[in-house]
Amino acid sequence: MRSEGRKKRHKQLVKLIETNPLLTDEEISSALGVSLSTVRLDRGLLAIPELRERTRLMAEHATSRLKSLRAEEVVGELIGLEPNNWALSTLMPTPDMAFRTTELVGDYYIYAQAASLAIATIDAEMVVVEAARLKFCGPSYLGEKIIARSKAGTHKDNRYVVSVHSRIGEREIFVGRFVVAAVDAYGSEKVEDGTC
Numbered sequence: 001m002r003s004e005g006r007k008k009r010h011k012q013l014v015k016l017i018e019t020n021p022l023l024t025d026e027e028i029s030s031a032l033g034v035s036l037s038t039v040r041l042d043r044g045l046l047a048i049p050e051l052r053e054r055t056r057l058m059a060e061h062a063t064s065r066l067k068s069l070r071a072e073e074v075v076g077e078l079i080g081l082e083p084n085n086w087a088l089s090t091l092m093p094t095p096d097m098a099f100r101t102t103e104l105v106g107d108y109y110i111y112a113q114a115a116s117l118a119i120a121t122i123d124a125e126m127v128v129v130e131a132a133r134l135k136f137c138g139p140s141y142l143g144e145k146i147i148a149r150s151k152a153g154t155h156k157d158n159r160y161v162v163s164v165h166s167r168i169g170e171r172e173i174f175v176g177r178f179v180v181a182a183v184d185a186y187g188s189e190k191v192e193d194g195t196c
Helices: 002-019 025-032 036-045 051-065 107-121
Strands: 077-082 086-091 127-136 146-156 159-168 171-182
Touching (some): 002 025, 002 036, 025 036, 051 077, 051 086, 077 107, 086 107, 107 127, 107 146, 107 159, 107 171
Antiparallel strands (some): 146 159, 159 171
């Protein structure tokens, strides 16, 4: 009877981490209704690394697939990438990202994370943002980790539509719809008449 419950819990744990690999042990504990020590024991039995190690492994894998930017050009930390499909990044704001003497994070950092993630999503040597429709849904403060997820949508020729949603926990703070274009290193295929 106990082993049946343990097997069920293990399946739930694996599914939770597959759905959201950024869950902390505390969040998993709360979701499963078990103690923190039980979560740690179960992770050990299932050979699931702790959050820090999972994040490191994901970042290494994602960075190895990155083509349109260098890893240091991505605003935040790229931790997941399926080229031409989706990408995932995190940003832990630092004090220099906040407005003057407040703890409110500048909206341009949230935009920069989203725009660089939209570019990183596309599997091409050089990608630029052509257009964007943005909506800021709420503030971000120091100490709050911003998780941005992109999803590539339709594409025609060398243009792609990429949507990005940024969240802090369950709270959505930003939604962006980017039109990005794969261009050659000099942008020559985009320069037609030079007008917008």
